[in-house]
Amino acid sequence: MGNFYDFFAVLIRPCRRGELQGKVAHERNFESHRMIKLLHVLFPIVAVALAAGAALIGTAGVAAMPLGGVLFYGIAGIVLIGTVFAAIHHAETIAHLVGEPFGTLVVTIAVTVIEVSLIASIMLDGEGNAALARDTVFSVIMIVCNGLVGLCLLLGGLRYREQAFSEQGASAYLSVLVVLAGITLVLPNYTTTTPGPIFSVGQLEFVSAMTIALYLVFLFIQTVQHRDYFVQNDAGHAGKAAGDTSGPRQVLIGSGWLVLALLGVILLAKKLAAGVATGLAALGAPPAAAGVFLAMLVLLPEVGIAVRAARQNDLQRSINAALGSTLATIGLTIPAVAVVTLALGQQLVLGLDPKDSELLLLTFAISFLSFGTGRTNMLMGFVHLVMFAVFLFLTLVP
Numbered sequence: 001m002g003n004f005y006d007f008f009a010v011l012i013r014p015c016r017r018g019e020l021q022g023k024v025a026h027e028r029n030f031e032s033h034r035m036i037k038l039l040h041v042l043f044p045i046v047a048v049a050l051a052a053g054a055a056l057i058g059t060a061g062v063a064a065m066p067l068g069g070v071l072f073y074g075i076a077g078i079v080l081i082g083t084v085f086a087a088i089h090h091a092e093t094i095a096h097l098v099g100e101p102f103g104t105l106v107v108t109i110a111v112t113v114i115e116v117s118l119i120a121s122i123m124l125d126g127e128g129n130a131a132l133a134r135d136t137v138f139s140v141i142m143i144v145c146n147g148l149v150g151l152c153l154l155l156g157g158l159r160y161r162e163q164a165f166s167e168q169g170a171s172a173y174l175s176v177l178v179v180l181a182g183i184t185l186v187l188p189n190y191t192t193t194t195p196g197p198i199f200s201v202g203q204l205e206f207v208s209a210m211t212i213a214l215y216l217v218f219l220f221i222q223t224v225q226h227r228d229y230f231v232q233n234d235a236g237h238a239g240k241a242a243g244d245t246s247g248p249r250q251v252l253i254g255s256g257w258l259v260l261a262l263l264g265v266i267l268l269a270k271k272l273a274a275g276v277a278t279g280l281a282a283l284g285a286p287p288a289a290a291g292v293f294l295a296m297l298v299l300l301p302e303v304g305i306a307v308r309a310a311r312q313n314d315l316q317r318s319i320n321a322a323l324g325s326t327l328a329t330i331g332l333t334i335p336a337v338a339v340v341t342l343a344l345g346q347q348l349v350l351g352l353d354p355k356d357s358e359l360l361l362l363t364f365a366i367s368f369l370s371f372g373t374g375r376t377n378m379l380m381g382f383v384h385l386v387m388f389a390v391f392l393f394l395t396l397v398p
Contacts, residue, residue, distance in 0.1 A: 040089045043082040044257065047264025050079055054271050073272060080268045080300075087261035087301040088308065093254045095317075102223065105324065106255065108302065112328040116336040131349040133337040135291025136298075138185060138356060140329045141177075142391045143295055144322045145363050148303055150384030152310035152318045153370070157378025163315040169229040170371035173323035176218045178364055180330040183207055185360065188351035197351025201342065208335035215331025230320055262301065269297035288395050299325065315376065355398070359391055 054072065094106050156163040184207060193200040199207060222230050302325045309317035334350070341348040352360065366387060370380040 039082065040086040041257065043079060043086045044261040044264045047079050047083040047268050048260065050076060051264065051267035051271055076268050076272055080265060080272065080297075083261050083264045083268070084300045084304060087258060087265060088304040090254050090258040090261055091301065091305055092308075094251060094258060097251050097254065105219075105223065105320075106258065108321065108324045108328050109332075112325070112332045116333050130347045131287070132291055132294075133333065133348065134185065134350050134352070135288045136295050137329055137333060138352060138360070139288075139292045139295035140299065141181060141326055142359065142363065142388065143292075143299060144302075144326045145177075145367055146384045146388035146391060148299070148306055148322045149319075149367070149370070150381045150386075150388055152306055152315065152322065153376050153381030154378050154385065155307065155381075156310040156313070156315055156318075157376065157381055159311060160313055162375050162377050163310070163313060164375050165316045165319055165371070166229050166231070167371065167374040168226070169316065170319055170323070172218065172221060172226075172229060173319065173327065174364070174367055174371065176214060177323065177327055177330070180211055180214065180327065181360060181364075184211060184330060184334050184350055185352050186357055189357075197349055197353075198347060199350065204338050204342065204348065208338045211331055212335050215327060218327065218331075231316065265301060266298065269294070269300075272297065285396060286398055288398075292392070292395055319371075355394065359387070359394070363387060 054076075091106065095102075098106075153163075187207075188197045188199050191199060191203060193203060302321045306318040306321040309315070309321065338348060340346075366380075366383060370376060370384065
């Protein structure tokens, strides 16, 4: 009988050990989830506090820190990356609760509104920044329509070979984007009331009003009349249906943390941009390089959202985040910066030079070809990335 119980004990011991290991793994996953959740809350708070502290001690105080401020910029860079991931987490939480395209629209509008204040504040910091808004908006178009779109198409193509999306939604984005970019970045070069690549006061007011009107009509189409154009029905995680009012408290909490995270990203980005701008000037980089770097910092949260969606085979959400951010940048940033410059009596340079105008034309032509069939593959992604590489190279070596 003893041998029987010994044999039975041997049989059940692996099961108990497996159960114990499973329990330990579950507890570890639970603790890991709690830690990640805590970091999603802590990073935005630390980012805002770090930016506020840097503002209090000033640039001279930062430069007087050990290692000449290298320590501060190193810590700020780490906190910035962590805050970006926190913003992505809160944005995806909201997207899951309210559904698309509202979820992506929340982070797009939030980033753009804070971006306006960032550009305006930098323009007011010193002289020679009249073209910063133009350089930043143009950089956003190039980074998103070539760099981000190319990366999403390439990663999605490598993982799924082909990805589907709403052709009507992409066509709506591109149609509005071409008009907004054309009347704000190209048309100033051909007006005769005021010489140079600038609008007269009346022209700037009219163009700003038309820009806002077109963007508002697009938002109506996206969120009300033709919402189905901007939703991928077979996506891996489409979120709740529109009109579902469950979880309003979670939406409010998530929105609050998202705004705080985005505020931390923008404030730290401004501090890092100031240091990088000084470094670029010391290296003899062209002034447009500052606009490129600023655009890259501002777009970090949307880059994370778009890339993650593409890897989850939800290319439509990637398009919503990428092209939506570009539309919001032009539709909101240009009019807002125009109001600031008109109120202060400053000049706003908007017209692109011939080289950048040709890059803009090529970008739109490739975009219409990429999104013209409703399906994409890695080849089109690589084409966009080549255009992005050309843009970066010509920015540094004009």
